Structure formats: C-alpha cells, structure tokens
Amino acid sequence: MQVKEKTNFFKNIIAMRGMGQVISVSSALVMMCIVFSILNPNFFSGKNISNLLRQVVPILIIGIGQSYVLITGNIDLSIGSIVGMSCMISATLMTRGVNPWVSALIAMLCCLGMGLISGLLVSKAKLPPFIATLGTMIVARGIAQISNNNYNTDAIGEGARGFRNFFYYGQTLGLFNTVWIGLVVFIFFDFILSRTRTGRHIYAIGSNIEASKLSGVNVVFTTTIVYIISSFCAALVGLITTATGGLGTMDAGNGYELNAVAASVIGGVSTLGGQGILLGTVVGSFIWGVLNNGLQFAGAPVAIRNIVIGIVVVVAVLIDIIARTGKVKKAKE
C-alpha cells in the first residue's frame, strides 16, 4: 500500500503540466555543472556556489515576472527599463536624504504604476503587447534617465547600510539575503500561479482567451494584474541593483527583459501562452547563471558567453518543440 502511494506520488509529479521539460532541462543543468567542475575544481567551492546563487536571483525574479506574462500569451518588454527606473528613483531619493525604506517604497509604487499602464494598454486598449510594452519600455528608461537629471547618482552612503544589507550584503542562516528574497518570491508566486483562482485564470487566458471570456473569466482584470506582477518583480530587482552597487545607474537592467524571456523558455514556458511552470523558470535561470559563471571561471570572454547562451536558448526551445510534435504524432497513430 505504502509503495503504491509512493509511485503514484512520483507519477503525479511527472504528470504535472510542464514537468517533462523541467526534468530534461534539470538533467542538462546537472551535466553542465559536472563539466564545469571538471574544467575547474573550484567551481563547486562554497564561495563560488554562494556567489552563483546571488548572481542568479535577479534573473530568477524577473524571469518569474516575465513567465507570468508569457503564460497569458503576452510579453513584457518594459521590465529591463523598469529595473533601471526602480534603481534610479530609489537611489536618487536616498542621495537626497530620504529614508532608504521610504525611497524604496516610492520607487516600487512608481514601477507598479508603469505596470498598470502596460497592463491597461494591452488588456483594455487591446494594443499588441509587443508595441504597448515597447512604448512603456522607452518611457520607463526615460524616467530612469530624468530621475537625476541624466546623471548616475552619487553613492547612497552610510545611511543606506541597512537597506544594502537587507537586499544584498547581509546573510541569514548562512545564505545571502538576496537568495532568501528569491526563494520567498518563488514560493509566493508559485503558490499564486498553481493554487489560486487568479493563477488558473492566467493559464486559461493563455490557452484560449475566447473560451475564458465565455466561461466568465475577467480577462481585462487578470491581464492587468499580470503586468503589475511583472513590474513588481522588476522593481524588486531594481532595488537589489541599487543595494549591490550602492548607487543608481541609468542603464541598470539593460537587456534584462530578454534574459527573462530566455530563462522562461529554457525552462519550458511557452511564448504562445498557456504552458509552463515557475519551477522551469528557476531551472532556466540557473542554466543561464551556471553558463555565465562557469564560462567566466573557465576564462571565456563575454562575447563567447553571449554566443553560447544565445545558442542554448534556441536549442532548448527546439528540443521542446521536437519532443512535443513527436508526441502529437504518436498520439495520432
């Protein structure tokens, strides 16, 4: 009896939507780690591991935001700029003597407002998401630049020590706080997506928007919420960036929106909507992180890292498509 339940448990896990891709990508991740540790025995040192974890978290967090948007069948190009906006607004306020926590809160609210605008443009005004968020991306970058009159900020100083420790330098139970933040964000948003009504609506909209409407799903509301969530994630990463550098930089988060897409699709989130789980996004962002870190350790220049990561994105999605269409053919026979 006991044994039977156990196999059922594993069966259930494997049968979960999107788990197939997660398992195959995880094994690729394990293999990658093995290769890098052979190339460089220090790869698995405690110091490198904790560094690696801390590097991955920002990509993981915005990857989660982007995954939400992708699962509804949309895309959010603005999140890289929103990272910059959050970073610049918070740092500017701190250098002008505003309490760091209040600064962070104000920056966060501005970013959520941006997400609300993107969301309404897509859901209510029915703009193609690519165009709508291209617009908000440019605007948000502009806001980042105008925050401190087109200059990066000065150092946020000693007063912000608590803030910097909370988001980046401090440790709790032997792990960097950043890692804890990533973990909490993942658990919270995974719960929302997999267990709540809003989460279910997000999958339904991505799978078939017309059927969702006709089933009484509030499509405008849910789509808007998703953009706000993705902006929340980006704003959080912006605050981490401020804490990391100790100042605001105008081009913070540049290109992150596509890194976030990469992490999501490597992990099995479909850009066509309706498919994918956040665990996949976690593995996807780790692949991104391990490749970056491992290649850096092995002495590869940035250019090579970019080429490799670009290839990995395409190959991961290609394998997924081949696996899926292969399955469909079999089912039809």
Next chain:
Amino acid sequence: MEEYIVEFKHLCKEFPGVKALDDVSFNLKRGEVLALLGENGAGKSTLVKILSGIYTKDSGEFRLFGQEIHNLTPKRAQELGIAIIHQELNMCNHLTVAENIFLGREKVRFGMLSNKEMNAEAAKILGKLNIDISPETIVGELPVSKQQMVEIAKALSTNAKILIMDEPTSALTSREIEELFSIIKSLKKQGYGIIYISHRLEELEHIADRVTILRDGKFVTSMNFKDTTLQEIISHMVGRELKEKYPRISCPRGKKILEVRNLNAGKMVRNVSFDLYEGEIIGFAGLVGAGRTELTRALFGADPIDSGEIILDGKKLNIKSPIDAIKAGIVSAPEDRKREGLCIKLSIRENISLPNLDSLCNKLGVVNKKKEKELTQSIAERLRIKMPNASVNAESLSGGNQQKIVVGKWLARNSRVVIFDEPTRGIDVAAKVEIYNLMNDLKRQGIGVMFVSSEMPEILGISDRILVMCEGRITGELDINEATQDKIMEYATRFEKKEINSRTA
C-alpha cells in the same frame, strides 16, 4: 447527347463517421447556370471542394471537358479552368484591383513589376465584363459588390471556364444583385458554365436554367428550372423520412423564465422577441448564417447589445459581458468547441472548474483541490465522460467527450437558462443521445433550454417549440405538433424581398 464540361458519376466521399457524398451523379453543360441546392450539410460544399481539387474523391468517375481526371490538386484545377467565388471574398484589401487580379502571377520585366501592362490587362478584362472600376483603385475602398466583381474578373483572367459561386448575393443590395445577374447572363452567353449555390430560392427564377438537389450526401434530382416550382424544390430538399428515434419527454409548462423584447445586436440580430418557459426546450432553426449563434452570443453577453430588453424571472437584466450573464443564471455552450469552448492545453479538471472557481475557492482565492476533484468526478460520472483520468489535456479526448466538457462545466451552477449552440455537431450517435438526455434532464428540473441546431430532425425530435430565423429576424414560430420540415424550410428562406427587375442583358 449534349456536351458536358463537368461530369461526376457515382461519386463517393467519406469522412470519419460521415458519408459526405454517397453515389452522387452530377453534370454541368457549357453555357448554363446550374443551381446546386440542398440543406446545410447536404454535401454541396464537399462536391465543390472535390471539383476544385481540395478534397479527393474516394470512388466514382470524374470527367472534366470529357477527360477523366485523377489526383486533382487546387493548382491543377485552376489550370484546367475552375474558379470559385467564395461567400467570403479572398482579397488583399490594401492592394489595388490590378494587383489583386494578378496576385501570384505578376507580370515581370527585367525583374521589375510591370504595372502598366498589368493595369492595361486588368482594364481589358473589366471592360469585357462591363464593370466600371479603375484597375488602380484600392480594393478595400470598393463596396462589397464591386469587390465581388473584381473577384470574378480575377477568375476570368486565369482563363476559367467553370465558375462556382457560393452564396454570391448574400451581402448585396437589390441593385447590386441586378448588376451581378446581368454579368452572369453575359458570361452564360459567352459559354461559361456556372454552378450557382444559394439558399435564396426566389432569386433562382432570374438566372437558373437547371437545378440539382442534394440531400444528406445523396443525389435527389436534377431538373430544368422551367419544369418545376419552388414548392417542389423545397420538398425535395427536406423530404427525408424521420426515422431516427429521439428521447422526447413531456413536462407541464411552468412559469415564464426568460422574456426577450425587441433585441437588436449588430447586423445579425434584428428585433428579436420571444419567451422561454419552465419545462420546455425551444429549438432555434434556420440556415447557416441566419443569426442564431449571434442571438445566443448577445444573450450571453459575448457580443454587445444595441437595444432591447432581456427579462429573467421578472427582473430586467443589464448584460454587458459573459460575467454578468453567468451571475444572472444564463449560461452557454458555444458552437465552436475548440475555439470558444475549451482550453485545449488545460486538463479536463481545469476546464470543468474554470467557471466554477468562485465556489471552489476560499476567501483568499485559493483553490480547494479536494472540492475541485469531487466536482469533476461528479460531472464526469453524470455525463459519462470517457477519460483515462481528469488530469489529461482536454485536447486528447474525442469530439463527443470534449462536447460533454463544454456542456458539463455549467452543470454545477444553479442556472436558469442553458443555451446549447449546435451541441451535437461532429459527435457520434451515442454521445448525441447523451446530450439529448441531458437537455431533457434540465427541462425536467425547470431550467429553460435554448437549443440551436442546423439539423432539422433533431430540432423536430427534441424541441417543444421551434423558432425559425432568417437574416437575424425570427420569421416563424411553430408548435411541435404543427411543425414539419417543409414549414421550417419555408420560414428559413423567408428573406426580405429584394426587388429584382428581370431585365435581360
């Protein structure tokens, strides 16, 4: 013997589960207009698709211009001179008339488009048809009737000899129809063979030389138009025996549930009024495009309502979206399962629980998985949905079982009105009966059932009352005791009179 340019003998075509064409013989002469008639699903479009190379025949003989034809492809059909003018026009709205006419066959000189030549050629073809349009006009700026003429011109420019027109007049005004008919007549004189498909029987007298009638995939008759009457044509179209058994139950008629007054929504719902009572199933009959689906969409809040009242249990409703309709107690199983009814990438369980999440969630919006499982289980058992388990994708089920999910997801709610739009389309007989039983079940519980179907036998077999629609209006109401297929057909073709002067061109 006269010369046939198209000749089908004993043609058969089978799709999984349906015999679309069963031993059909059909022919077309040079210089005649042949009206191809039949109800929805009689096999007209299958026949046309075989003729134009989209489908291949299973068996039978097929001759074009006296030559036996095998393995026809759409491209080959075009080369042989067959052209179709579809009901929905296939034009690139942003291109000019000439660019559309030569689309895919552009004339090129030294690698560059030679617009001059194409415009001149297009003007020549248009002139031959007496169509007064400049070849450089953007197609999207033309009225529909002119676009259609451009389409005809395009067909002729490919050297077509056989023209198939599918409901060409449905979007035209009476004046435009006149113009079209004079073009058809001149084409006829020039020796083209024309297959004319239309539900508007009254316009046939102006152009048809011969009619061929199909019914349920079988050839019924072919006769000269002069020798017959519209009455005779209608009875040939519908004249099947009703031998299938339908599980009708009778309930006493209760109080009025739904009252619809002068409802207008878009072009396809015009001044619709009807009542729905407890313990009855109202059937909505009509031809494809009569506005029945549009009516259900308007009632369900899927399309905006322009004017009119919807009164449920004495209370006036203000329905702006499906959310409002569902809250009020009106639910709908839409016509197109894959497009509107199912999230095919989600599991059966998720599909069934989607509209019921309000009752399956706690205050924080967390889904109670146990309740969800129980709900799915009870609905799957009630409808006998055949599935390996409720976690598999809805996509993997058969059509009948998918349909049961589309319907079943509404059963957990206390609805007052359930709309079924073509619920039995494309599903097997056993599943059909289960859907009928379900409708009867709802009727017994005092829930109002609206049943839209294009299949007359089932409408006659299940409904207590039949409303017939045509062009967005309700053109007739029949009690089940007086309803016959002929009467339904008569109401379904009661188009608004378009005065056509039968002027010979």
